Amino acid sequence: PENVFTDVAVFSLVTETAETAFVAAYLAAARRVAELGDPLLAATAAQVAVVEAQHLALVRQIGGRLPNHVSLGVPWFTNVSDAVPVLQPFLEGGTGFEGPAAYPGAEAIRAVVGDKGVRAVAPFTAIGAEMAANMEAAASMTSSIAGTISSSASAVNVRSGPGTSFAVVTTVASGGAVDIMARNADSSWVMVSANGTSGWIAANLISASSDISSLAVQ
Structure with missing residues (x-):
């Protein structure tokens, strides 16, 4: 115009x-x-x-x-x-x-x-x-796998996050069963469900029933 x-x-x-x-x-x-x-x-x-x-x-x-x-x-x-x-x-x-x-x-x-x-x-x-x-x-990821605490200690700490600096929310006795639901990026820690509580345990303290790399990263 x-x-x-x-x-x-x-x-x-x-x-x-x-x-x-x-x-x-x-x-x-x-x-x-x-x-x-x-x-x-x-x-x-x-x-x-x-x-x-x-x-x-x-x-x-x-x-x-x-x-x-x-x-x-x-x-x-x-x-x-x-x-x-x-x-x-x-x-x-x-x-x-x-x-x-x-x-x-x-x-x-x-x-x-x-x-x-x-x-x-x-x-x-x-x-x-x-x-x-x-x-x-994400859909191809496994929702959870079974795990057993394999530490030589009598019990292991379950923490609020993936690291020893996070607070302890509960403990699980050695030989105790947990559900492993997720892992951190380098798979050094896993998120578990134990004693009705969700938290994190160092991966080297757990024997998993299958490869944890199939779990989602949190």
């Missing part, structure tokens, strides 16, 4: 319309992609909608209006294609429009914006895949 880059009020109002449409388009995309069975891509579309909503708040503030004026993103569109009539004039021009304005390029934009603390965030498609892999790995 004319004067959009020379008049602050026009810039704010026009950009508000565009950003509201962008938010709505990405919300519509999230809805449709979720419907098609790709929740990770739907969540990524929602991530972009969040960024567009930040732009919307900023341009409203530039125009002197309340930045956070909506309780939820406005669902203008059901499908992304519904956004075409709203956004088409911005791309094709017409009466009351000027341009087209040339894209300055990534380097020119970086020269103006600089670093400014901008944070690169991974899309949910990447994060979600990693989360799914972690969940699958």
Whole structure:
């Protein structure tokens, strides 16, 4: 639109319309992609909608209006294609429009914006895949294995954490049975259930019925 880059009020109002449409388009995309069975891509579309909503708040503030004026993103569109009539004039021009304005390029934009603390965030498609892999790995872990105290001492201490600096919460007699539920990162300590209490015992004081590496790391 004319004067959009020379008049602050026009810039704010026009950009508000565009950003509201962008938010709505990405919300519509999230809805449709979720419907098609790709929740990770739907969540990524929602991530972009969040960024567009930040732009919307900023341009409203530039125009002197309340930045956070909506309780939820406005669902203008059901499908992304519904956004075409709203956004088409911005791309094709017409009466009351000027341009087209040339894209300055990534380097020119970086020269103006600089670093400014901008944070690169991974899309949910990447994060979600990693989360799914972690969940699958966790599911393959053994929930617990049987163990027997094998210390030469008459009893061993069960501590509140994996180390001798942690407080003693109970003791277990040598030869006593425990359930081993988890281990620390280097498998030097194991979490056990004994005497109705959960705590940690040094791994070299227990004979386990199977390899403790199958246990989850806590």
